[in-house]
Amino acid sequence: MSMIQKEPDIVIKEINERIDDLEKLISLYEQKQDVYNSFNSWRSNVKRTLSENFSEPSISRDFLIETKVVPNKFSRADTISKVGEALQKSKDILSKLKSDVESGKYLPEKSVEDHIDKTMAVTIIRKILKNFHKHIEAMYQDEVHGNGTIKKEDLDKIKIGNEYDVQRILYSLIRPIFPDARLEVVDDAGYASVRYDIVLDEYGIVIEVKCTRENMTERKLREELGSDSFHYEADHLFLFIFDKVKLIKNPDAFEKAFRREKQGFDKELETIIIREITF
Structure with missing residues (x-):
């Protein structure tokens, strides 16, 4: 079938x-x-x-x-x-x-407990992104159990240096829930090829990851996100920004500026900024 x-x-x-x-x-x-x-x-x-x-x-x-x-x-x-x-x-x-x-003739046979519809998938991804810092704190920054073999000094060596590090950690949180999620997917955007950081094909969800750095300006970040928002093919595009150097002056206004609804755009566009932690 x-x-x-x-x-x-x-x-x-x-x-x-x-x-x-x-x-x-x-x-x-x-x-x-x-x-x-x-x-x-x-x-x-x-x-x-x-x-x-x-x-x-x-x-x-x-x-x-x-x-x-x-x-x-x-x-x-x-x-x-x-x-x-x-x-x-x-x-x-x-x-x-x-x-x-x-x-529903061609739907895979899944139990009610296992099935995740699109609305639920978007909600889960949103919660993972908004609480990304809680994983960092719990996994790498909190004190470890004295009987464990993982030592705090080993965890302290792990630092986020760029967006590839953020992407790796984020993907490890998403994949257990969405096993078919794909990493660094290349697609043809017509004028040139684009690379999606994380893709959930089943739900039309794309996640673009950014990590701010010392030699980046807020204007440069806006330009990159503007280009991604225009060229990326998705039903729901998440722009996830790990503001490592606290580059963004007004995160609330920034998130609002990069938010669109599908009725007036060709996709749902949602931006989430994390900057509460030092890592």
Whole structure:
């Protein structure tokens, strides 16, 4: 049984995008335009979408088989007719797939206790980020038990020097809860490639980690975050700033400036600054 590999609303959104593209082709076809080549390009895009969203290759493979048009070299009219039939067949298949996803048909079989929906995932990530300093205090700064083999002098040697250190510790907190979380994921943003620090594909969550340093200005930090906010593809983008050198003059205003809702932006944007600890 095939299962979806992302949250249902993300899968439905991507299927709807392919249906919207198909509607444009149907409109051109009804205007007597030749859409044979465009239709085949669209089918390739659909194959990629289905392959990325469904665990079984048969979903995309069967789609290609059922929508294939073999041109009749002796009759252009017959080829045009076949394209029209394939357009409608494609719409029926994607509409049925979308309906099945909405009904929960392709959801993995998880117990109620194990299932984490998108809203809960965002809440968990938010709490981890906002309480990051509590982990640092409990793990590295609090006194150790006298009978333990981990010694305080060993823990004192561990220092956060840059964002890669923050990223490593943060990832170690996220992965036990979200085992499929990925680290340093490279993606094509169109103009150039981008590197996401931590990605939770199933929920469309991306976390960008920053660690301030002595030779950084607040303006430079704003420019970097502005670029990340614009180019990163995500449903929910967290900008996590470990303000090691207390660079940000007004953290509350800074967080507010880098907060957006999806209705007015193309993603939910949330910024969390940690600066309460010395480490």
